[in-house]
Amino acid sequence: MLIGHQPKPFLLAVEALTVSFDGFKAVNNLSFYVEENEIRVIIGPNGAGKTTVLDLICGKTKATSGSIQFRGKELTKLKENQIVQTGVGRKFQTPSVFEDLTVFENLEISYPRGRTVFGSLVFQRDDAVKQRIEEVAEMIFLKDRLDTYADQLSHGQKQWLEIGMLLIQDPELLMLDEPVAGMSVSERAKTAELLNRIIKDRSVLVIEHDMKFVEDIAHKVTVLHQGQILSEGTMEKVKNDPRVIEVYLGH
Amino acid sequence: MIINSRFFNRSELIGFVALGLILFVILPLSLDVFRLNLVAKYLTYAFVAIGLVLCWGYGGILSLGQGVFFGLGGYCMAMFLKLEASSVENTKIQSTPGIPDFMDWNQITALPLFWQPFHSLTFTVLAIILVPGLFALIIGTAMFKRRVGGTYFAIITQAVAAILTILIVGQQGYTGGINGMTDLRTLKGWDIRPDHAKVVLYFFEVFLLFGCILIAQFIRLTKLGRILVAMREQEDRVRFSGYSVANFKIFAFCMAAIFAAIGGAMFALNVGFMSPSFVGIVPSIEMVIYTAVGGRTSIFGAVWGALLVNFAKTGLSESFPQLWLFGLGALFIAVVLAFPNGLSGIWADHVQSRIDRLVSSIKKKSGDWTSNSVADGAPAE
Amino acid sequence: MFGDYSIGDLGSIFVMQGFAGLILFSVYVLMALGLAIIFGQMGVINMAHGEFMILGAYVTWMTSNLFQSYLPGLFSGYFFLAMMLAFLASGALGMLVEWVLIRHLYKRPLDTLLATWGLSLILQQAYRSVFGAREVGVELPQWMLGSLKVTDSIEVPINGIFVMGLTVSITCAVAYVIYKSRWGRQVRAVVQNRIMAGAVGINTEKVDRYTYGLGCGIAGIAGSAFTMIGSTGPTSGQLYIVDTFLVVVFGGAASLLGTIASAFSISQTQSTLEFFMSGSMAKVLTLLAVVGILMLRPQGLFSLKVRK
Numbered sequence: 001m002l003i004g005h006q007p008k009p010f011l012l013a014v015e016a017l018t019v020s021f022d023g024f025k026a027v028n029n030l031s032f033y034v035e036e037n038e039i040r041v042i043i044g045p046n047g048a049g050k051t052t053v054l055d056l057i058c059g060k061t062k063a064t065s066g067s068i069q070f071r072g073k074e075l076t077k078l079k080e081n082q083i084v085q086t087g088v089g090r091k092f093q094t095p096s097v098f099e100d101l102t103v104f105e106n107l108e109i110s111y112p113r114g115r116t117v118f119g120s121l122v123f124q125r126d127d128a129v130k131q132r133i134e135e136v137a138e139m140i141f142l143k144d145r146l147d148t149y150a151d152q153l154s155h156g157q158k159q160w161l162e163i164g165m166l167l168i169q170d171p172e173l174l175m176l177d178e179p180v181a182g183m184s185v186s187e188r189a190k191t192a193e194l195l196n197r198i199i200k201d202r203s204v205l206v207i208e209h210d211m212k213f214v215e216d217i218a219h220k221v222t223v224l225h226q227g228q229i230l231s232e233g234t235m236e237k238v239k240n241d242p243r244v245i246e247v248y249l250g251h
Numbered sequence: 252m253i254i255n256s257r258f259f260n261r262s263e264l265i266g267f268v269a270l271g272l273i274l275f276v277i278l279p280l281s282l283d284v285f286r287l288n289l290v291a292k293y294l295t296y297a298f299v300a301i302g303l304v305l306c307w308g309y310g311g312i313l314s315l316g317q318g319v320f321f322g323l324g325g326y327c328m329a330m331f332l333k334l335e336a337s338s339v340e341n342t343k344i345q346s347t348p349g350i351p352d353f354m355d356w357n358q359i360t361a362l363p364l365f366w367q368p369f370h371s372l373t374f375t376v377l378a379i380i381l382v383p384g385l386f387a388l389i390i391g392t393a394m395f396k397r398r399v400g401g402t403y404f405a406i407i408t409q410a411v412a413a414i415l416t417i418l419i420v421g422q423q424g425y426t427g428g429i430n431g432m433t434d435l436r437t438l439k440g441w442d443i444r445p446d447h448a449k450v451v452l453y454f455f456e457v458f459l460l461f462g463c464i465l466i467a468q469f470i471r472l473t474k475l476g477r478i479l480v481a482m483r484e485q486e487d488r489v490r491f492s493g494y495s496v497a498n499f500k501i502f503a504f505c506m507a508a509i510f511a512a513i514g515g516a517m518f519a520l521n522v523g524f525m526s527p528s529f530v531g532i533v534p535s536i537e538m539v540i541y542t543a544v545g546g547r548t549s550i551f552g553a554v555w556g557a558l559l560v561n562f563a564k565t566g567l568s569e570s571f572p573q574l575w576l577f578g579l580g581a582l583f584i585a586v587v588l589a590f591p592n593g594l595s596g597i598w599a600d601h602v603q604s605r606i607d608r609l610v611s612s613i614k615k616k617s618g619d620w621t622s623n624s625v626a627d628g629a630p631a632e
Numbered sequence: 633m634f635g636d637y638s639i640g641d642l643g644s645i646f647v648m649q650g651f652a653g654l655i656l657f658s659v660y661v662l663m664a665l666g667l668a669i670i671f672g673q674m675g676v677i678n679m680a681h682g683e684f685m686i687l688g689a690y691v692t693w694m695t696s697n698l699f700q701s702y703l704p705g706l707f708s709g710y711f712f713l714a715m716m717l718a719f720l721a722s723g724a725l726g727m728l729v730e731w732v733l734i735r736h737l738y739k740r741p742l743d744t745l746l747a748t749w750g751l752s753l754i755l756q757q758a759y760r761s762v763f764g765a766r767e768v769g770v771e772l773p774q775w776m777l778g779s780l781k782v783t784d785s786i787e788v789p790i791n792g793i794f795v796m797g798l799t800v801s802i803t804c805a806v807a808y809v810i811y812k813s814r815w816g817r818q819v820r821a822v823v824q825n826r827i828m829a830g831a832v833g834i835n836t837e838k839v840d841r842y843t844y845g846l847g848c849g850i851a852g853i854a855g856s857a858f859t860m861i862g863s864t865g866p867t868s869g870q871l872y873i874v875d876t877f878l879v880v881v882f883g884g885a886a887s888l889l890g891t892i893a894s895a896f897s898i899s900q901t902q903s904t905l906e907f908f909m910s911g912s913m914a915k916v917l918t919l920l921a922v923v924g925i926l927m928l929r930p931q932g933l934f935s936l937k938v939r940k
Contacts, residue, residue, distance in 0.1 A: 058491060060487070060491075079495070080487075080490040080491055081490055081491075081493050081494050081495045081496075084490075084491055084492065084493035085493050089491075090491050092487070092488075092491075096485045096487065096488040097485070097488070098480065098481040098484050098485055098488065099484060100480050100481075100483075100484055101477060101480060101481060105477050106481075108474065108477070109474070109477060109478060109481055109489070109492055110492045110493075112493060114474055115493050115494050116495075116498070117475065117498050117499060117502045120473060120474040120475040120478055120494075120499075121470070121473050121474075121475050122473075123473060123474040123475075162488075165488075165492065169492065169493065313742045313745070315745075393927040394927060394930075397927065397928075397930050398930065399926070399927070399930040401741065401742065402671075402675075402677050402741050402742060402745065403881060403926075403930065405677075405742065405745060406677075406874070406877045406878070406881055407881075407923055407926060409874050409877075410874055410877075410878055410919055410922070410923050411923065413874050413919060414916050414919045414920060414923070417912045417915055417916050417919075418912075418916050420912065421910060421912035421913055421916070532870075532874060533870075536746075536749055539746065540746070543746060573757060573760070573761060576753045576754065576756060576757035576760075577753075577754055577757050577758075579750070579753050580750040580751060580752070580753035580754035580755075580757070581750065581754065582750065583746050583747060583749055583750025583751075583753065584733065584747050584750040584751065584754075586746070587737065587740075587743045587746050587747040587750070588733070588736060588737075588747065591743070
């Protein structure tokens with residue numbers, strides 16, 4: 001496990017985090033730290049609590065005890081939308097885009113302006129907005145589909161759109177839950193390329209099962225097992241950890 | 252009034268102009284005052300239905316308690332009119348002159364405190380908007396901040412409708428009880444009962460209705476309108492895009508409440524009375540069916556739904572009273588099973604598409620993507 | 633409001649009103665049990681539940697009439713047959729409705745609300761056409777009339793005790809079916825994961841249909857019990873539907889125990905308050921309290937904390 005306190009402040013500090021669902025501790029006394037511009041991958045067998053950790057950070061699930069500090073702010077006390085506004089973005093496992101809206105409108109909703117009721121009433125679709133949306137649309141390979149309703153997109157395109165929606169939020173911490181799951185081989189390659197481009201200049205927390213993909217992008221890997229950290233470090237170190245091999249890679 | 256291509260797309264513009272022609276010109280010219288007054292009565296429900304388009308069609312929040320807000324608006328108006336009709340002179344045969352007749356019948360000897368401000372028309376007009384608006388704000392805040400939604404919200408609003416009805420009926424000394432407030436006569440000395448007054452009130456109501464249509468259309472076209480649609484589908488994604496979902500729901504619910512209240516106030520003016528039979532569970536759910544029949548995401552559809560269902564109701568229950576409930580029941584089922592997009596869906600699928608094909612074969616359509624996506628942005632019909 | 637009564641009087645009042653509340657409790661529990669199965673297990677909002685109850689009441693009324701005309705000797709036992717017939721009639725109608733209507737709407741819970749409301753209007757009008765608009769009352773057999781004197785100031789009616797006993801046994805039977813029988817396991821499996829349940833060989837359509845039928849059938853039994861405490865008219869069921877939904881929601885939709893506890897607390901509150909103020913104010917206060925508590929605790933009284 002990583003050493004507790006270092007002079008440099010962490011971007012994200014999770015300490016003694018515990019959540020229990022009706023007695024079952026899905027996450028148990030978990031602590032880990034993410035640095036600026038670090039790309040951290042969380043792996044672990046099914047039911048290890050990976051998605052729950054992301055749920056806890058982004059506020060979808062309330063922690064039973066423990067703390068999550070993001071840039072010194074305590075996230076466990078904030079609401080989901082406030083957490084987003086402090087700079088944490090989250091992509092869900094199944095693509096969640098707005099199917100009754102066009103690609104353009106999907107991206108527009110994520111544009112970080114006019115987020116109050118009044119603000120959204122007076123929100124103007126000005127050049128800055130359009131330009132930014134086109135820019136992002138190009139990045140996510142959907143530039144010529146801006147007018148398409150999202151329900152017409154393929155599974156992979158929806159995943160890209162959701163990533164694009166996060167990009168437009170411009171979060172300092174980006175959390176991705178299995179970004180390449182369910183994609184075809186070519187879509188997977190394109191996504192890896194896309195991710196490699198967008199993870200620059202920000203910290204990223206990724207859950208992924210695809211080991212090839214993990215090796216490509218991870219600075220550091222955290223292995224979860226039964227809600228606790230089993231091992232942490234570089235991919236090389238984790239791969240050779242006998243406990244990890246036993247519960248996970250060895251299967 | 253500025254109507255340009257950004258505010259209405261072509262088919263909406265046609266809908267707007269057609270509705271304006273029918274309500275402002277054709278119906279007043281072709282109907283006698285009795286029938287016109289009937290239309291005015293039906294149109295009061297159109298206000299409620301438009302509110303439901305925003306709240307239910309766009310926001311996905313099904314309220315089964317719109318009768319509450321319709322009633323609050325209606326009762327506010329009726330209280331003012333009742334006070335004016337209960338002048339000392341008009342009520343000198345009562346044991347306490349100067350208070351409404353039903354109070355006198357219930358041995359109340361002084362005007363209750365909460366009735367006092369309704370001597371003022373300004374206060375009444377404000378109350379028509381603010382009382383239901385604040386009530387919706389309280390319910391909405393309590394429910395949506397705690398993430399009560401969907402079916403639970405529907406059931407609780409229904410319970411609120413039940414509570415208010417029982418309360419109005421039970422407190423007859425203060426509310427007129429089951430009979431409601433009847434015998435409303437004048438508005439600032441102007442008699443609302445003769446034919447020419449009915450015509451004036453009709454035009455005033457249609458004017459207000461178009462105001463509400465424009466407000467609803469404005470909201471629909473702002474980013475807020477798109478957030479409502481987004482929320483209906485993927486509430487969590489909206490939340491994780493940095494929006495407070497609860498606040499947007501509260502806004503939609505309050506707007507729907509205010510629209511309903513305006514409708515209620517117009518009801519009291521046009522029909523000349525207000526009673527708890529427009530407040531409870533049954534009228535509230537019937538208001539939902541107007542929106543459903545019109546097409547739950549269509550503002551114009553809501554107006555048509557309110558008009559057509561009520562015409563059918565009057566027609567059927569006059570000639571075949573036992574058939575009406577069968578018809579209404581079947582309408583509920585049909586509109587859910589077979590026509591989830593209601594009249595506007597049928598129009599868009601069968602009529603509009605034919606017109607479009609005809610038009611596009613004549614002239615080729617042009618336009619860049621931005622103006623298109625503004626005009627056709629949210630699923631209009 | 634307690635000022636005018638002595639402690640002893642108050643004790644008797646609470647016991648008597650409490651018992652009156654228990655009969656209301658029985659009808660609530662029986663109504664809510666069916667609704668809890670349909671809403672809690674299937675997510676369907678059955679606004680026509682009151683009409684299924686009334687069907688049971690009409691079946692009971694018809695059975696009692698038949699016995700009176702043709703089998704007067706067996707009249708004292710007609711109620712048991714009537715109850716079974718009520719269960720079968722409401723259950724069969726429920727299965728038909730599921731097949732025609734509900735199965736198309738499992739993904740749209742709010743729309744089931746509208747569609748079943750339409751159904752309830754049709755059923756009400758059908759009852760009016762068949763049985764007439766007037767309310768009908770069922771004649772109780774001799775042994776159910778009268779009351780037991782517990783102490784000098786406390787008397788409890790026998791039919792009330794009978795309805796209570798009935799409620800308890802039906803509740804136990806339902807609990808057994810849902811939690812212990814093979815069929816109950818299938819129902820719960822379908823609720824938790826429809827696709828998976830289908831994949832392991834459960835006929836999910838059949839399970840849905842029988843679950844819905846069971847819920848409606850229990851409403852039919854509730855209708856039988858209802859005839860003992862009120863008269864039956866085409867719209868009698870509608871008066872109970874919102875109360876019953878509140879009972880279910882208040883108890884925590886998926887919890888059988890919660891449904892019983894909430895039916896108990898709501899009916900007791902209402903009948904105790906009724907002694908001190910008008911019935912309508914008692915109802916208003918009860919409903920307000922329920923709505924208020926639901927705002928504070930939207931998940932209901934009993935519910936599990938689970939990852940969503």
